[in-house]
Amino acid sequence: MxxxxxxxxxxxxxxxxxxxxxxxxxxxxxxxxxxTAEKYRSPIILALYPxxxxxxxxxxxxxxxxxxxxxxxxxxxxxxxxFSDAIKAVRAGFTSIMVDRSTCPYEQNVAEVKExxxxxxxxxxxxxxxxxxxxxxxDYEKIKNEGLTDLAEAQSFVRETGxxxxxxxxxTSHGLYSGxxxxxxxxxxxxNQAIAIPLVLHGCSGTGDENLKKAxxxxxxxxxxxxxxxxxxxxxxxxxxxxxxxxxMMEAETAILEGYAQKLRYYIELFGSMKRV
Numbered sequence: 448m449x450x451x452x453x454x455x456x457x458x459x460x461x462x463x464x465x466x467x468x469x470x471x472x473x474x475x476x477x478x479x480x481x482x483t484a485e486k487y488r489s490p491i492i493l494a495l496y497p498x499x500x501x502x503x504x505x506x507x508x509x510x511x512x513x514x515x516x517x518x519x520x521x522x523x524x525x526x527x528x529x530f531s532d533a534i535k536a537v538r539a540g541f542t543s544i545m546v547d548r549s550t551c552p553y554e555q556n557v558a559e560v561k562e563x564x565x566x567x568x569x570x571x572x573x574x575x576x577x578x579x580x581x582x583x584x585x586d587y588e589k590i591k592n593e594g595l596t597d598l599a600e601a602q603s604f605v606r607e608t609g610x611x612x613x614x615x616x617x618x619t620s621h622g623l624y625s626g627x628x629x630x631x632x633x634x635x636x637x638x639n640q641a642i643a644i645p646l647v648l649h650g651c652s653g654t655g656d657e658n659l660k661k662a663x664x665x666x667x668x669x670x671x672x673x674x675x676x677x678x679x680x681x682x683x684x685x686x687x688x689x690x691x692x693x694x695x696m697m698e699a700e701t702a703i704l705e706g707y708a709q710k711l712r713y714y715i716e717l718f719g720s721m722k723r724v
C-alpha cells in the first residue's frame with residue numbers, strides 16, 4: 448500500500464524500531480526492495496536521489512508497484528536540493544519529500560523548507576529536512592566534528608518549518624568512511640528528548656550494527672542506505688563470476704539484485720522492522 452512518511456515513522460517512533468530507506472533507481476531495484484519488505488513483513492521507504500534517475504519518469508513506476516504492495520511503501524525524494532525537484536516529485540506521485548537546504552544559512556534553510564511544507568501538506572505529502580550537515584565519508588577524519596546539529600536551532604527549526612521528520616547530523620557520513628564512525632549519542636539523546644517529531648539518520652552504511660541499533664533506541668526511526676546495498680550487489684556478482692561464466696546482462700542483473708535484497712533483509716532484521724505489518 449502506498450503511504451506517506453509520517454504514517455510509518457510515528458509507529459516506528461512509538462515502538463522503537465527503524466524503517467530502512469533504501470535508495471532505488473529503476474524498476475528492478477523497486478521490485479527487489481518491495482519484495483524483500485513483503486517477505487519479511489516490514490514497511491519500506493523507496494528513496495530516489497535525483498542524480499540516479501529522472502524524477503518524473505521514476506515516480507509512476509515506483510508508485511504503481513507501491514500501490515500493489517501488501518506492506519506500507521513510501522515513495523520518497525531523497526536530498527531534493529532544488530525547488531523544481533520538489534514540484535516534480537509532487538507531479539510524479541511521491542508521498543514524501545526531503546528538502547535538503549542543509550548547506551544554506553539557517554534563515555534560508557527555514558524559509559525554503561517552510562515553502563515546500565505549505566505545498567506538500569496541502570496534498571498529504573510528508574516533508575523531511577536536514578539541520579546541520581552530513582558530509583562525505585571520504586572526508587570523515589577532517590569533518591566529523593563539523594556541521595553537527597545544534598539543539599536550540601533544531602527546536603526552533605522544527606517549530607518554524609512544520610516538518611514531519613528531522614534529519615540530524617550526529618557523527619555519520621555518506622559513503623565509505625575514511626576513519627572509524629564516532630556517533631555522538633549524548634547529542635542524539637538530547638535532540639530526541641527535546642523534539643517530538645521522528646528523527647532521521649543519513650549515512651548509515653558502514654556505521655556499524657551496534658551504533659545503528661543504539662541510534663534507534665535514542666529516537667532514530669528512518670535509516671538511509673545506499674552504499675552497503677550497492678556493494679552487496681556487486682560482491683554477489685563477483686562471487687557468481689568466479690564460479691561460472693555469466694551468460695548475459697540479465698543474469699548479471701539478477702545476481703546484483705539478489706545481493707541488494709540479501710543486504711536489505713539483513714538491515715530489516717537489524718532495525719527491528721521485521722513482522723511489523
